[in-house]
Amino acid sequence: MILVYVNSSNGLPKAALETVTYAKKLGNQVVVLTNGKASSESLICLGEYGATKVLVDRMVDGEDPQQLTRLISAVVQNIGAKTVIFSHDLIGKAVAPRLSVRLQAGLIAGAISIPDADGAVKVNVFSGKAIGNVKVSSDIKIISLLPNSIQPEKTGANCPVEETNGLGGAAAIKVISTKKPEGEILLPEAELVVSAGRGLKGPENWGMIENLAKSLGAATACSRPVADIGWRPHHEHVGQTGVAIRPNLYIAIGISGAIQHLAGVNGSKVIVVVNTDAEAPFFKAADYGVVGDAFDVIPKLTAAINKFKESQN
Amino acid sequence: MKILVCISKAPDTTSKIAFTEQNTKFDENGIQYIINPYDEWYALVRALEIKEAGNADVTIITVGSAADEAIMRKALAIGADNAIRIDADPKDAYFTAVQIANYAKTNAFDLILTGKETINYNGSQVAGMIAEILDFPLISQASKLDINGSSLSLEREIIGGLQVVEVAMPAVVSCAKGMAEQRIPNMRGIMAARTKPLTVLPPVTAVELTSFVSYSVPNSKSAVKLIDPMNMDELVELLHNEAKVI
Numbered sequence: 001m002i003l004v005y006v007n008s009s010n011g012l013p014k015a016a017l018e019t020v021t022y023a024k025k026l027g028n029q030v031v032v033l034t035n036g037k038a039s040s041e042s043l044i045c046l047g048e049y050g051a052t053k054v055l056v057d058r059m060v061d062g063e064d065p066q067q068l069t070r071l072i073s074a075v076v077q078n079i080g081a082k083t084v085i086f087s088h089d090l091i092g093k094a095v096a097p098r099l100s101v102r103l104q105a106g107l108i109a110g111a112i113s114i115p116d117a118d119g120a121v122k123v124n125v126f127s128g129k130a131i132g133n134v135k136v137s138s139d140i141k142i143i144s145l146l147p148n149s150i151q152p153e154k155t156g157a158n159c160p161v162e163e164t165n166g167l168g169g170a171a172a173i174k175v176i177s178t179k180k181p182e183g184e185i186l187l188p189e190a191e192l193v194v195s196a197g198r199g200l201k202g203p204e205n206w207g208m209i210e211n212l213a214k215s216l217g218a219a220t221a222c223s224r225p226v227a228d229i230g231w232r233p234h235h236e237h238v239g240q241t242g243v244a245i246r247p248n249l250y251i252a253i254g255i256s257g258a259i260q261h262l263a264g265v266n267g268s269k270v271i272v273v274v275n276t277d278a279e280a281p282f283f284k285a286a287d288y289g290v291v292g293d294a295f296d297v298i299p300k301l302t303a304a305i306n307k308f309k310e311s312q313n
Numbered sequence: 314m315k316i317l318v319c320i321s322k323a324p325d326t327t328s329k330i331a332f333t334e335q336n337t338k339f340d341e342n343g344i345q346y347i348i349n350p351y352d353e354w355y356a357l358v359r360a361l362e363i364k365e366a367g368n369a370d371v372t373i374i375t376v377g378s379a380a381d382e383a384i385m386r387k388a389l390a391i392g393a394d395n396a397i398r399i400d401a402d403p404k405d406a407y408f409t410a411v412q413i414a415n416y417a418k419t420n421a422f423d424l425i426l427t428g429k430e431t432i433n434y435n436g437s438q439v440a441g442m443i444a445e446i447l448d449f450p451l452i453s454q455a456s457k458l459d460i461n462g463s464s465l466s467l468e469r470e471i472i473g474g475l476q477v478v479e480v481a482m483p484a485v486v487s488c489a490k491g492m493a494e495q496r497i498p499n500m501r502g503i504m505a506a507r508t509k510p511l512t513v514l515p516p517v518t519a520v521e522l523t524s525f526v527s528y529s530v531p532n533s534k535s536a537v538k539l540i541d542p543m544n545m546d547e548l549v550e551l552l553h554n555e556a557k558v559i
Contacts, residue, residue, distance in 0.1 A: 010473065063478070065441065065451050090472050093430075094453035097441030100407065106522030107406070109436035120526050127432050129330040133527045137520075172450040173480045176466075180474035192559070216559065234456075234490050235470070240326055240432055241350050241490070249558040260326045266531065270556045272548070273537070283537050288551060292542030304545035308553065 001029045003081035005072055006046070007091050008038035009062055010180075014189050015087035015145075017049050017152035022145050023085045024050025024155060025114050033075050035060040035068070035168075040161040047159025049152055054161040057168060064171035065094035071168035073102045076140070088144035089188065096144045106136030112149040112267075127240040127263040147188050148246045148267075187236065190219035193247045193268075195238060197223035197261075199254020199275065199294055203231035208298045209253065215305045221245070223255045239264035253294050257282025274298070314369045314460070314482075316360045317422040318393065319413055319439065321403070322377060322384050323349040323432045332528045339433075339528070348384045351428025353391070354495040355488035359458055360426055361392040362493060367460070370394050372422075376403040376412045382511060389506035390498035396509065401516035404524075406434075410442030411519035417447060423482045424465070429454050429489040437487070444485035452480060456491030 002023045006016040023030040030050050034043065035057040043054045060071050072095065076084060084099065086092035088110045100107040112131070113122035120133040124146060136142075187193065194213040200206065206220075213220045220236060227237035238245050240260040246267030253274045255261060262285050265271070273286040274297050283289045290297055324330070324344045331340040348357070360371045373388045374397040375381055385396045397416060403409040417425060425447075427440040437453070444451035456475070457468035464481050470489060498506075540548045552559045 007472065013472070063476075065453065066444070069445065090454055090470055093437035094441055094451055097406070097410075097436075097438040098445040098451065100438070100522065101410070101442050101445035104520075104522070107436075107438060108523065109406075109438055118526075123436075125434055125525075125528070126324070126330045127435055129530070130332070131529045131531065132525045133529075134523055135526050136523050138522050173452065173478050176477040176479060178471070178474060178476045180471075184473070186473050237490070244435070249552065249556070259329075263326075270552070270558045271534075272552070285534055286537045287534065287556065288548060289537040289539045290542050290545075290548065291539065297542050297545065300543075300545040301548065304549045305559070307546070308549045308559075 001031065001079050001081045002027050002083045002085065003072070003076055003079065004030060004032045004051070004085040005095070006032050006034045007062060007087070007089075008034045008043065009036050011038070012042065012046070014152065015089055015147050016046070018147065018150055019085050019087050019145050020046050020049040020051050021152045022114065022150055023083075026083060031055060031079055031081070033057070033072060035062050035071065043161045044158040047156050048154045050155055051159050053159055055164045056161060057164055059165050060168040061171070062091065063175050064173040065091070065098055067168045067171045068095045069098040069102055072099055074167040075164065076103060082140055084140070084142045086142070086144040088146045092144040096142055100142055103140050103142075104138060105140035105142050106138045107142040107144065108134045108136060109144050110146045111143045112146050124244070124267065128244055128266050129263050146246065148191070185217070185219040187219045187221055187238070187243055188245060190245070191248045192216050192218035193221050193245060193249070194218045194251045194253070195221035195223070195255060196226070196253040196294070197255030198225050206232070208302070212251070212298055212302045212305070215302050215309065218249075223261055252282055253298060255282060256280045257285060314423040315421065316363065316369050316371050317417055317420075317425045318352070318357045318360050318371060318373045319425065319427040319443070320352040320357065320373050320375050320384065320388055321349045321431050322346040322375070322381050326350070326432065330530060332530075336527050336529060346384060348388060349428050349431045351430060351488060353388070355490065355492040356426035356428050357388055357391060357393065358493035358496050359488060361496075363460060364392070372397060374399070374413055374416060376401055376409045376516070378402065385511060386506050387498060389509045389511070390502040391496050392502060394509065396511040398511065398513050399516050400513050404521050406436055406438035407442055407522045408519045410439045410446060412516050413439070414443045414446035415517045416514065417443070425449070425483070425485045427485070427487045429487045440485050440487040447483070447485070449483050449485050450480050451485045451487070452478060453487045454489045455486050456489050458486060458488070458492060
């Protein structure tokens with residue numbers, strides 16, 4: 001039996017579909033556990049990705065990792081799960097380690113593959129500079145899946161949703177306020193990312209980056225120096241000490257490609273680099289390169305993408 | 314109040330990563346070790362700011378060999394009061410967390426700080442494990458931390474936003490960007506660090522729940538395909554038909 005913990009507080013994120021798809025590849029008995037207010041109608045579709053049943057706790061809001069751990073642990077014992085799957089996102093990073101201790105179950109954090117014939121799972125290590133093969137020695141295994149590591153796949157039909165309440169106990173963390181910018185594409189989940197660096201010369205020049213991102217339906221990101229001098233918010237900083245991402249397409253504009261930056265983005269499937277300096281180290285890590293001035297190239301690229309999108313409609 | 318800051322060694326961020334012994338061991342040849350940046354820049358410096366603003370005692374702890382005392386002396390030079398080294402190879406996250414929690418148990422800390430992850434294993438595991446062993450709350454990926462009597466007021470990253478939360482001490486907090494600014498140790502700090510206490514303690518037994526059986530480095534990319542900057546239609550065409558990403 002496999003248990004997948006899914007966060008449904010903002011609807012079903014892509015990470016939820018990825019983790020259920022992943023679980024289905026490991027076995028046929030997949031139970032999903034979620035919590036909060038998501039309607040049962042919005043959860044039945046998890047069956048299409050492989051869930052046989054969805055359990056939902058209406059009393060736990062998911063803000064306290066300790067409370068969530070008690071809930072998940074109780075459900076693991078109730079259904080006799082031998083594998084527990086999380087997304088390696090902010091909730092998975094806080095809850096999976098606690099559950100590991102509580103169940104004395106080894107945790108494979110940040111998995112990018114399903115287990116091989118020997119049970120070893122690939123994880124990103126050294127901030128994406130290397131891959132490790134990890135094995136678990138305990139009876140119960142916990143795996144947290146790095147976002148964007150597999151594509152969601154529909155294989156079945158809707159499944160039943162049941163309530164399970166009262167297993168979490170009280171929360172110790174009190175939420176005072178929550179700020180969520182509306183309408184932005186979340187960087188760790190984004191399939192397309194447009195990123196820019198010091199080559200842009202100033203924060204006032206980000207309009208063309210945002211236009212390009214908008215034409216593609218991409219998230220925006222930046223290099224560390226740009227976040228450090230305050231041109232862009234810290235949460236956009238990708239790299240070894242920022243967010244590590246693995247989108248399908250990463251377009252880097254005016255970023256030289258220091259090893260620390262590459263570490264955070266080299267899981268990207270395709271990399272496009274735009275830089276005035278033909279010797280910029282980023283070109284060595286790129287699939288496609290444009291040697292040219294961003295101020296000329298980016299408006300042209302945006303226009304070309306808009307033209308392409310129109311031709312697709 | 315008593316603050317425990319967990320520090321880990323990590324290869325300098327410019328390190329080239331390679332492996333030896335049939336790709337089963339990290340190649341330390343030519344590697345310069347630093348304090349894991351999240352542990353140093355955010356957890357340690359914020360602990361020192363709290364100490365300077367009031368009355369706190371800051372202890373750093375690491376699980377590692379005598380070679381790790383260099384990074385411990387640096388943490389003392391930045392301003393920590395004393396240092397504990399658990400004399401063991403930090404085999405996996407659980408083993409490491411058991412060692413730290415065991416020390417914390419007998420020394421009644423109000424606040425335990427870690428970085429949000431290490432830059433070598435990126436697991437974000439140890440903070441949550443310590444919290445669970447001690448039955449403390451965990452606030453993970455905090456970008457602000459203030460002491461409010463016997464409580465903590467924090468800002469933390471949540472999926473797609475930020476949240477302000479409160480929690481009673483004792484608690485474990487994993488620290489992310491925004492919490493503090495990097496400090497460079499000065500000569501006075503470096504001199505003072507030489508005489509500060511550095512205690513070595515034996516490990517307690519703990520099972521290993523996970524093990525790394527081998528490593529690999531990603532295949533290097535084939536040569537970049539250069540596109541004429543005047544012909545962005547060609548780039549779009551390649552992204553659509555060849556790379557199939559748009």
